[in-house]
Amino acid sequence: MSPTKARCGLLVIAVMATLSGSVASAQNLDQGKPAPKLFAESCASCHRSPRGLSKGRFHLTLYLFLQKHYSSGSSSSWALTSYLESIDSGKRVAAKPAATGASRSSLRPPAPVPAR
Template sequence: MELVSKPVSLQKLWRRLVAISAICVSIGGAHAQNLDQGKSGARLFADGCTTCHHSARGLSKARFRLTLFLFLQDHYATNSSSAWALTSYLESVDGAQHSRSRDAAAKPSAPATRTLRPSIRPPASVPEH
């Protein structure tokens, strides 16, 4: 028995290729997963940012929350939820640093806690002769 292949029309070949491509895309899309899902901001920073940034301090300094989020979403985060988590973490680190510096400025230093004498004193009594 001789196997002779029939010529396949170009239109049928195109249909088959489109169908196979659609199947591959749907299978591949169904198995894709977000590796950053459920990670805290601290974990996201540790996993992706510590290569270049040794500390999170100062990274959100002088930036609006929205612009920081958009920057992180465009350049570093895989999705919007991880960008928000990372934004919140960076702001919390800088917020804690700012509140400590404000608290330190509001509290007097240890030597200044003693009772201070007024710098202006009444004149000394004049000795009588």
């Protein structure tokens, strides 16, 4: 073997060792984002609203599905799962009456509708 070929071979081995030694670290792009924003960025293209997406599903199976198909990490999957379940659980803040003191009875028409 000639010295030129040996040097070329050593150079190739050195380059391969250098390139394989550096490990690329993955970055979680969803980390720290609130659940409504996660929904808007990953789910809203197919689903208009988060309502009804968790109905009839177990917490764990919904989490595993979201982790596999929609989110980039386990923390964002849990956040999205909790968000979807909170929307469907009915635990929302009730609307406050208007500041003028209006009640539900004031939402009726002022007079009865005449029969035809």
